[in-house]
Amino acid sequence: xxxxxxxxxxxxxxxxxxxxxxxxxxxxxxxxxxxxxxxxxxxxxxxxxxxxxxxxxxxxxxxxxxxxxxxxxxxxxxxxxxxxxxxxxxxxxxxxxxxxxxxxxxxxxxxxxxxxxxxxxxxxxxxxxxxxxxxxxxxxxxxxxxxxxxxxxxxxxxxxxxxxxxxxxxxxxxxxxxxxxxxxxxxxxxxxxxxxxxxxxxxxxxxxxxxxxxxxxxxxxxxxxxxxxxxxxxxxxxxxxxxxxxxxxxxxxxxxxxxxxxxxxxxxxxxxxxxxxxxxxxxxxxxxxxxxxxxxxxxxxxxxxxxxxxxxxxxxxxxxxxxx
Ligand code: ACO
Numbered sequence: 001x002x003x004x005x006x007x008x009x010x011x012x013x014x015x016x017x018x019x020x021x022x023x024x025x026x027x028x029x030x031x032x033x034x035x036x037x038x039x040x041x042x043x044x045x046x047x048x049x050x051x052x053x054x055x056x057x058x059x060x061x062x063x064x065x066x067x068x069x070x071x072x073x074x075x076x077x078x079x080x081x082x083x084x085x086x087x088x089x090x091x092x093x094x095x096x097x098x099x100x101x102x103x104x105x106x107x108x109x110x111x112x113x114x115x116x117x118x119x120x121x122x123x124x125x126x127x128x129x130x131x132x133x134x135x136x137x138x139x140x141x142x143x144x145x146x147x148x149x150x151x152x153x154x155x156x157x158x159x160x161x162x163x164x165x166x167x168x169x170x171x172x173x174x175x176x177x178x179x180x181x182x183x184x185x186x187x188x189x190x191x192x193x194x195x196x197x198x199x200x201x202x203x204x205x206x207x208x209x210x211x212x213x214x215x216x217x218x219x220x221x222x223x224x225x226x227x228x229x230x231x232x233x234x235x236x237x238x239x240x241x242x243x244x245x246x247x248x249x250x251x252x253x254x255x256x257x258x259x260x261x262x263x264x265x266x267x268x269x270x271x272x273x274x275x276x277x278x279x280x281x282x283x284x285x286x287x288x289x290x291x292x293x294x295x296x297x298x299x300x301x302x303x304x305x306x307x308x309x310x311x312x313x314x315x316x317x318x319x320x321x322x323x324x
Contacts, residue, residue, distance in 0.1 A: 253276065
């Protein structure tokens with residue numbers, strides 16, 4: 001049997017209309033400044049969802065945009081995978097709500113929760129289904145409404161996050177000379193770091209949603225110090241190097257983390273796709289939002305070698321190398 005590859009055939013995104021600048025946060029009474037936020041994180045603004053814009057609403061719009069780029073209809077999809085930590089409800093899954101909103105009646109849908117690393121985990125998971133014949137075409141979505149999880153009294157966290165959704169369509173195709181598809185992925189987690197980044201509630205503990213809590217410096221240290229292992233593993237497994245990359249599309253949490261990681265790995269700064277200035281940290285949505293931005297402005301082209309990488313609460317982290 002010919003080797004099956006998971007090939008990206010469409011990519012799309014959706015951002016809520018409401019843009020909130022750093023200055024607007026300060027005007028609302030949060031003790032912060034544009035200067036502090038830009039200098040520490042690179043963030044200038046973020047999009048915040050309206051009351052009716054739930055995660056499944058954002059995810060559905062991003063998924064539709066990805067289908068449009070692929071020239072496919074919802075009926076062509078047999079797997080819907082949504083990475084999110086901010087589901088509309090505890091259950092049913094956001095993925096099934098997106099499936100229904102798109103009018104997909106066949107196949108299967110489920111959520112995957114690995115916080116900010118969720119999209120990388122979802123790509124790796126969808127790839128396993130597609131490359132083994134378990135599904136033919138997957139919508140892989142990262143969708144979040146982190147604004148609902150924030151403690152707006154805590155200036156150390158509330159300035160960092162935003163809302164949005166992005167999606168790709170992966171299609172199982174026989175590998176050919178183009179070498180397109182997900183070439184490799186590497187996932188890691190270490191639950192001993194739980195207390196450094198978590199939400200202080202949940203259905204099985206407090207019965208409430210809870211609010212995001214973070215030890216920023218510890219997260220920063222780990223993100224720069226340890227996370228590059230999965231990228232090095234992806235290079236090793238695929239026989240590629242930093243020089244072979246066309247684009248590096250990391251999780252968009254903090255410009256300083258991204259640039260320090262790129263420098264450590266020897267990835268040239270001009271290959272780094274940055275959207276954190278416009279979107280803030282949108283957790284599992286940040287990578288597909290950045291992919292869609294770089295597709296829209298013509299940077300990512302068919303045949304390009306693209307490394308995605310993320311770290312999130314848990315800690316969870318991972319990387320995937322894709323020939324677009
Ligand atoms: N505005 C103004 N001042 C602030 C703000 C704010 N929003 N937040 C904190 N400060 C103050 C602090 O109170 C402190 O004041 P003090 O010196 O009087 O006590 C001072 O700024 C410095 O605070 P630090 O926490 O030491 O600031 P640091 O340089 O570490 O930057 C930051 C904080 C931006 C959170 C940084 O640690 C970071 O980026 N960490 C990574 C965390 C991250 O990106 N998490 C995202 C989720 S995880 C993920 O996606 C990977």
